[in-house]
Each structure stands twice: as C-alpha cells, then as structure tokens.
Amino acid sequence: MTSSVQQDNTPPNAAGPSAAQARREADDPHSPVVRFGARNPLKLDAGVELAHLQIAYQTYGEPNAARSNAILVCHALTGDQHAASLNPVTGKPGWWETLVGPGKPIDTERFYVICANVLGGCMGTTGPSSTNPATGQPYGLDMPVVTIRDMVNAQAMLLDHLGIDKLLCVAGGSMGGMQVLQWAASYPERVFSALPIATGARHSAQNIAFHEVGRQAVMADPDWRGGRYLADGVTPHRGLAVARMAAHITYMSDQSLHNKFGRRLQNREMPTFGFDADFQVESYLRHQGESFVQRFDPNSYLYVTRAMDYFDLAADHDGVLANAFRGSKTRFCVVSFTSDWLFPTEDSRAIVHALNASGANVSFTEIDSDKGHDAFLLHEPELTAITRGFLDSAARAFGLPAARQA
Amino acid sequence: MALREGRPGEPVLDEGVVRLQGGRVDLVVVAEMVAPGSRVLDVGSGDGELLELLATTRGCDARGIELSREGVNAGVARGLAVVQGDADVDLAHYPDDAFDYVILSQTLQATRRPRWVLEQMLRIGRRAVVSFPNFGHWRSRLDLMVNGRMPVTDNMPISWYETPNIHFCTIRDFVALVELLDARIEKAVALDSSGHRVRVNMPWWVWNLLGEQAVFLLTRKG
Numbered sequence: 209m210t211s212s213v214q215q216d217n218t219p220p221n222a223a224g225p226s227a228a229q230a231r232r233e234a235d236d237p238h239s240p241v242v243r244f245g246a247r248n249p250l251k252l253d254a255g256v257e258l259a260h261l262q263i264a265y266q267t268y269g270e271p272n273a274a275r276s277n278a279i280l281v282c283h284a285l286t287g288d289q290h291a292a293s294l295n296p297v298t299g300k301p302g303w304w305e306t307l308v309g310p311g312k313p314i315d316t317e318r319f320y321v322i323c324a325n326v327l328g329g330c331m332g333t334t335g336p337s338s339t340n341p342a343t344g345q346p347y348g349l350d351m352p353v354v355t356i357r358d359m360v361n362a363q364a365m366l367l368d369h370l371g372i373d374k375l376l377c378v379a380g381g382s383m384g385g386m387q388v389l390q391w392a393a394s395y396p397e398r399v400f401s402a403l404p405i406a407t408g409a410r411h412s413a414q415n416i417a418f419h420e421v422g423r424q425a426v427m428a429d430p431d432w433r434g435g436r437y438l439a440d441g442v443t444p445h446r447g448l449a450v451a452r453m454a455a456h457i458t459y460m461s462d463q464s465l466h467n468k469f470g471r472r473l474q475n476r477e478m479p480t481f482g483f484d485a486d487f488q489v490e491s492y493l494r495h496q497g498e499s500f501v502q503r504f505d506p507n508s509y510l511y512v513t514r515a516m517d518y519f520d521l522a523a524d525h526d527g528v529l530a531n532a533f534r535g536s537k538t539r540f541c542v543v544s545f546t547s548d549w550l551f552p553t554e555d556s557r558a559i560v561h562a563l564n565a566s567g568a569n570v571s572f573t574e575i576d577s578d579k580g581h582d583a584f585l586l587h588e589p590e591l592t593a594i595t596r597g598f599l600d601s602a603a604r605a606f607g608l609p610a611a612r613q614a
Numbered sequence: 615m616a617l618r619e620g621r622p623g624e625p626v627l628d629e630g631v632v633r634l635q636g637g638r639v640d641l642v643v644v645a646e647m648v649a650p651g652s653r654v655l656d657v658g659s660g661d662g663e664l665l666e667l668l669a670t671t672r673g674c675d676a677r678g679i680e681l682s683r684e685g686v687n688a689g690v691a692r693g694l695a696v697v698q699g700d701a702d703v704d705l706a707h708y709p710d711d712a713f714d715y716v717i718l719s720q721t722l723q724a725t726r727r728p729r730w731v732l733e734q735m736l737r738i739g740r741r742a743v744v745s746f747p748n749f750g751h752w753r754s755r756l757d758l759m760v761n762g763r764m765p766v767t768d769n770m771p772i773s774w775y776e777t778p779n780i781h782f783c784t785i786r787d788f789v790a791l792v793e794l795l796d797a798r799i800e801k802a803v804a805l806d807s808s809g810h811r812v813r814v815n816m817p818w819w820v821w822n823l824l825g826e827q828a829v830f831l832l833t834r835k836g
Contacts, residue, residue, distance in 0.1 A: 541690060560697055561707040569677065572697040573686045593691040601693025 237332025238296035264332025265324035269316035282380030282387035313595035330505035337505040349435035379403035381584035401602035408555030410520035422451030449497030461547035461580035529562035639809035652714035658721030662689030705734035750784030750822040801831040
C-alpha cells in the first residue's frame with residue numbers, strides 16, 4: 209500500500225497508458241503460463257466446464273530433488289502472481305516481499321515458492337478480460353462466475369503440471385487465506401501445513417455488503433456497458449475507482465487513517481467550501497482509486513469479489529465447519545490482527561474452534577497492530593517471527609534439512 | 615529421595631529428577647507424570663517451556679492454549695502448536711477424549727471457573743495434571759495470622775489487588791473438589807519452598823502445611 213498523497217485534486221478521469229499494458233497482461237502476461245487446452249477443462253461450481261484454461265504464475269527459488277520444498281502463496285482480491293517479483297504493470301515490488309524472499313521467513317533460498325494469478329483475475333489467468341477462444345473477443349460476462357474452490361482446483365492443476373504432489377505449506381491473507389482454508393479442506397493429503405492470515409471461513413454479510421457497493425459503483429458507470437466495455441474501447445474507470453476507494457477504507461483501521469491523515473488539509477490553509485479534495489484523506493483515496501484503475505480490470509473486480517461472497521466453507525460441509533477439517537493431518541497456523549474489522553479476530557477464532565473440534569494441529573495468534581486488515585501486507589515483526597517459526601517447525605517435521613544459520 | 619504416595623497403594627514416582635535449566639521444578643514434576651509419546655494439551659502454556667520439555671524429553675504431541683498474546687507468539691515462533699485462547703471459554707470447543715493428558719500448571723488459581731475447567735479437562739483428556747500454589751502453606755497462614763495481610767511469596771509474588779490469581783485454594787480444598795468430580799487422584803506430589811518434594815508419608819494436613827506447591831495427577835472414573 210502506498211502512503212504517498214497525491215496533489216492532484218481532480219477526480220479520476222482517465223484509465224491512462226498503463227491500463228493498455230494491463231489489458232495485454234490478460235492474454236499474454238509477463239509470466240510463465242500453462243494452457244490446459246480443450247480436452248482438459250476445469251469443472252466449475254457453477255455447473256459448467258471451462259475449457260482452454262490458462263494459468264499465469266511466478267516461481268521463486270528451486271525445487272529440491274524430492275520436490276518436497278514447495279510453498280504455494282495465494283494472493284488476495286486485487287493481488288497477483290507477483291508476490292516477490294517486480295510488477296510489470298505498476299513497476300512496483302512484489303506485494304509480499306515483507307515475507308517472501310532470500311533469507312525471509314518464506315525463504316526462497318530454501319523453499320520453492322509458487323504464486324499463481326487466481327481464476328477470474330486479470331494478470332494472465334483466465335478471467336473476464338481474457339480472450340474467449342470460442343469468439344475471439346474478451347469473455348466479459350460470458351465468463352462463468354467462479355468460486356474460491358474453482359480457484360483452488362485450478363491451482364491444483366498447475367501443481368500437477370509443475371510436478372508438485374504435496375505442498376510443505378499453503379499461505380495467504382484475506383482472500384488468499386480463504387484459498388488456504390479451501391486447499392486444506394479439498395486436498396488435505398496435499399497440504400502439510402497451512403497459514404491462513406486475516407481471513408474467515410465465510411464472507412460475512414457486512415463484507416458482502418461492501419462488495420455489493422463496489423460492484424454497483426462499477427456497473428453504474430455508463431462506460432461499463434453491460435460488461436462489454438472492452439469491445440467498445442472504453443472502460444468504467446470512474447466506477448472502479450469509487451469501488452476501490454470504498455474498499456480501501458475497509459482495509460485500514462480508524463486509528464491508521466487518523467494517524468496518517470487526521471483532519472489535515474491537502475496543500476491549503478483553509479477549506480475551499482467546495483467539493484475538491486480538501487482533506488488529505490480524500491486526496492489519498494482518490495489516488496488509490498486512480499492508481500487501481502491503471503492495473504485492474506473492472507469485470508475482474510466483479511468476478512473476484514463475487515467469489516469471496518460465495519465462500520462459506522461450513523455450508524459445503526453440512527453447516528459444520530469442523531467437518532471441513534475432519535481427520536486432517538495438516539498443521540495450521542491461524543493469524544489475525546487486533547484492528548482488522550474486515551476479518552475480525554472472531555472469524556479466525558471460529559476457524560480455530562472448528563480445527564480444535566476436528567482434532568487438528570493448530571496454532572493461533574492475534575497480533576497487536578493498528579494497521580487494520582492490510583497489516584498482513586505490511587512490515588509486522590510478530591508476523592515475521594511467527595511465520596518463520598511455524599515454517600521452520602513444519603519443514604523440520606516434513607523432513608527438510610534445517611535452515612542455515614545466519 | 616523418597617516420595618510420598620498420594621494414597622496408599624498408589625505408585626511412587628521415578629527418581630532421577632532433571633531440573634530445568636533455570637526453570638520451574640514443578641514443570642519437571644508435571645512432565646514426569648506424563649507417559650512418553652502421549653497427546654497432551656497444556657492449558658495456560660505460557661511461553662511454551664513445558665510444551666518444549668514434553669516434546670523433546672517425552673516425545674509427546676504437545677499443544678498449548680495460552681491467554682497472553684506475548685506467550686502465544688513466543689511459543690509459535692519457537693515452532694510450538696499454541697492457540698491464543700481463554701481456558702474459561704475455549705475448552706468447551708475441544709471434543710471428548712481429544713488428548714491423553716490435559717495439563718493445568720500454575721493456572722487453576724487464575725481461572726474464573728476452576729471446577730468447570732477441571733471438568734472440561736477430564737472430558738477432553740482421560741487424565742489431568744494440575745499444579746498450583748498451596749495457599750494452606752504454613753507461611754501463608756503465618757502471614758495472615760501474624761500480619762493480618764494477604765501473603766506475598768516467591769510463588770505468589772503479586773499483591774492481592776493486582777494478582778490474576780483470583781481463586782487460590784489449599785491442597786485440602788483441592789482434594790475436596792476432586793471428590794466432587796468424577797475423578798480419582800492417581801498421584802500427588804507436594805514441593806516445599808526450595809522446590810524439593812515433601813518426603814514424609816504423612817496425611818494431607820501435613821502436606822497442606824509444608825507444601826508450597828502441589829502437583830496432582832487425576833484420572834477420570836469409569
């Protein structure tokens with residue numbers, strides 16, 4: 209998350225040049241891709257099959273001889289496969305370089321780290337902005353609605369392709385954490401350890417409500433054009449920017465907004481008695497909205513938020529969350545943050561209670577942070593220490609050689 | 615050193631006590647009551663000292679539940695399986711017979727519902743190990759009798775108005791509580807103020823005077 213405050217007070221009014229770059233990433237990304245063709249379709253929860261699935265991914269580090277040192281990192285709603293590599297659209301460092309890299313807790317000198325763009329995304333894995341091979345046009349709303357489980361099933365196909373039978377760990381925050389839980393439920397035998405951070409086993413009514421506001425903002429933009437904007441050469445960037453602004457508030461805490469901006473004015477002594485961005489917090493949010501539309505596809509935003517809304521792991525198991533983990537041998541480490549009101553600690557505690565009830569091996573900690581939901585992306589020393597300790601212990605139990613002493 | 619048996623005919627603990635490096639002697643006594651290779655839940659696991667002891671010296675699958683965030687984070691960072699939670703609430707979420715042993719070391723007196731906690735422990739595990747400071751120790755009694763003040767000792771170092779220990783009991787109080795539960799005392803050890811086991815085979819009231827700490831191994835009946 210950038211903390212820079214832009215001085216531009218005009219509302220977002222252009223998708224800009226990097227939007228074109230982002231558009232190209234959908235079909236032909238700056239990442240390795242695997243294409244599954246027509247004869248190897250992905251069966252979706254929506255009841256249809258998706259042929260010609262393409263998955264874009266990044267890997268960091270090297271697999272060992274036994275291919276037993278793989279860690280799958282799952283990204284959040286608007287993240288991508290560039291967990292620890294330069295983002296080709298934004299030019300910014302990877303989104304999880306706080307934890308992933310040489311000598312870091314998810315140590316790329318020791319582990320083979322895989323991160324794939326999610327199904328429904330816009331960075332090279334099949335999504336609504338990808339070209340539909342049947343029509344030669346972008347899928348748009350012809351793309352079937354996807355679920356977290358569909359995302360995970362697609363990742364499983366990628367792992368088969370990469371020759372990874374069992375993962376040392378699956379890790380991720382927020383929507384990435386949902387994928388971690390789904391992995392543990394769907395493929396317990398392939399997941400030795402799981403690190404779900406700042407997440408929940410279901411999306412709450414409040415969270416669905418926030419997502420609906422975002423989707424309505426996109427769809428209310430006249431340039432959305434029933435989802436066919438790409439064919440018309442326009443983009444509902446105003447709507448998407450508003451969606452991002454609203455969502456961004458939910459990623460921060462009251463305290464972190466206050467610490468960052470308070471009621472300070474943006475480059476002026478007095479309020480203008482108008483509707484410019486008088487306050488720094490307004491300017492910041494406008495900047496967040498503007499930079500987001502440069503890199504993210506509006507329809508993709510609809511699909512991926514929908515996938516989160518549909519996530520309810522207990523509902524898939526007779527309403528009993530513990531059933532999702534019955535007999536699981538996976539070691540879990542569940543992490544929440546005190547100031548996260550999007551996925552509050554109670555959500556994590558519900559996961560832990562279910563894991564306890566199913567007799568699973570689980571650690572759980574709530575980290576004291578004022579940074580809100582975004583804390584999982586930021587430098588949090590306790591998260592670093594816990595991730596390192598948990599992975600070291602999992603690697604040891606999985607029979608990997610000990611970490612080199614620094 | 616001869617060890618007192620909890621009840622006539624009950625087994626005597628092994629000798630050869632290993633003192634923890636700078637650690638609490640009661641943890642060693644607790645660890646010795648746990649059969650090697652067992653599944654163990656340590657309620658109030660602190661920074662994980664006992665969990666590590668159980669895992670490394672007894673080969674146990676040891677997991678913890680701890681209220682303090684600092685304790686949990688220290689434990690998880692050491693690679694231990696520790697859950698942040700409140701014994702008074704969260705024990706209800708564990709299934710029956712999930713563990714061979716459930717341990718409560720120096721925590722009973724800090725729970726809001728000691729009887730409920732003990733019942734939960736004996737539901738979750740077939741055996742429970744409980745260690746606690748004995749409020750019936752002669753020095754506590756002397757403090758109350760002579761000074762008319764709540765005792766402050768090495769084992770109970772915090773003044774009454776700040777202590778998290780809200781449910782102090784004596785050894786005899788504890789024995790009386792166990793009689794109300796569906797459990798029996800399998801082993802018992804009292805430790806004097808220097809951490810040595812109280813040697814003489816004596817009735818409870820003597821233990822209650824000389825023991826500064828007590829460790830009990832309980833087994834569910836039936």
